[in-house]
């Protein structure tokens with residue numbers, strides 16, 4: 001039993017000593033059986049939230065309406081959730097009602113996939129009511145119960161199936177996959193932000209390739225913004241990440257936009273459709289601008305300069321992609337730029353007005369932006385004196 005479980009065992013024992021049932025559940029049990037590292041240890045119990053709170057000194061109501069109480073122990077938090085059933089699902093996403101129950105079986109039945117519906121007691125004994133152990137061995141993602149009913153209850157589960165296939169390197173069991181294909185249009189009912197979370201996890205998973213294969217087989221991409229494209233384009237991404245994996249969301253989404261052959265403007269539309277953050281969208285837009293230029297040939301210092309902070313993402317994606325460019329040299333050229341932003345210029349607009357008696361107006365802006373280009377091109381040093389000389393010449397030219 002991994003250390004994380006050992007530390008949490010006293011909590012399970014305390015609940016059991018007081019006559020309740022308590023088990024470890026969810027991803028941590030699955031990952032332990034697979035010999036994979038685990039994240040958070042989740043506990044399910046027959047005790048109602050008020051009963052849990054009465055037994056432990058320090059608790060936090062993290063989701064008490066769904067039955068979740070966090071128990072704090074030695075600086076660690078353990079989410080403890082009362083066994084529950086869910087009914088309603090009129091929005092294909094959230095149960096209209098959750099009911100607390102005393103039966104483990106009822107609780108495991110509502111879980112999405114058999115490999116996620118395993119429980120482990122305080123002694124490390126596994127409770128397997130839906131064949132999860134067999135599916136773990138066979139490497140299969142299989143819905144608990146009727147896949148069609150389960151996807152009708154919560155359509156997000158279809159993309160979760162694909163995400164787990166990618167993370168675990170599993171296949172989706174045929175009947176479950178057939179139900180995904182049949183019910184793929186239900187994905188439209190799910191808030192795009194939630195689909196985004198699962199799809200991003202899939203793109204960054206070690207087995208992203210398998211995820212994309214299942215995604216295409218289930219035709220889920222037809223209901224995802226900007227992904228109703230030729231299969232080959234999506235597989236392009238999948239092929240690349242077989243070798244090296246994107247390190248963060250910016251890299252993953254920029255690589256995808258690049259593989260789809262999008263322009264910088266289309267990248268913005270694409271990522272807005274997925275409701276990405278402004279920061280991610282700007283980073284991807286600037287990266288794609290540079291990457292598309294690199295695809296055509298050599299780039300100028302100015303091209304590198306206007307990429308700005310997005311340079312990290314742009315160059316990381318250049319490495320991940322099939323572009324044949326010398327990333328180290330591009331990085332060195334960027335590092336050696338004498339300014340990184342207009343703010344770094346050793347001469348300001350007010351300097352110009354004071355020294356050359358200019359009035360506020362477009363001339364000041366024109367001169368400044370010409371100085372910026374000259375400095376970035378390495379034609380003028382970024383020093384007040386050299387900039388002053390260059391400014392004088394520019395002002396004369398502009399006035400003539």
Ligand code: ATP
Nearest residue numbers: 025026027028039110111112113116117154156157
């Ligand atoms: P991860 O390691 O990515 O956290 P996980 O299996 O813990 O994987 P979570 O999304 O954290 O996944 O969910 C925890 C558990 O809750 C799952 O293992 C599953 O049993 C159940 N679960 C989560 N989301 C759903 C859902 N949409 N429908 C049914 N059961 C779900």
Ligand code: MG
Nearest residue numbers: 026027039040
């Ligand atoms: Mg989890």
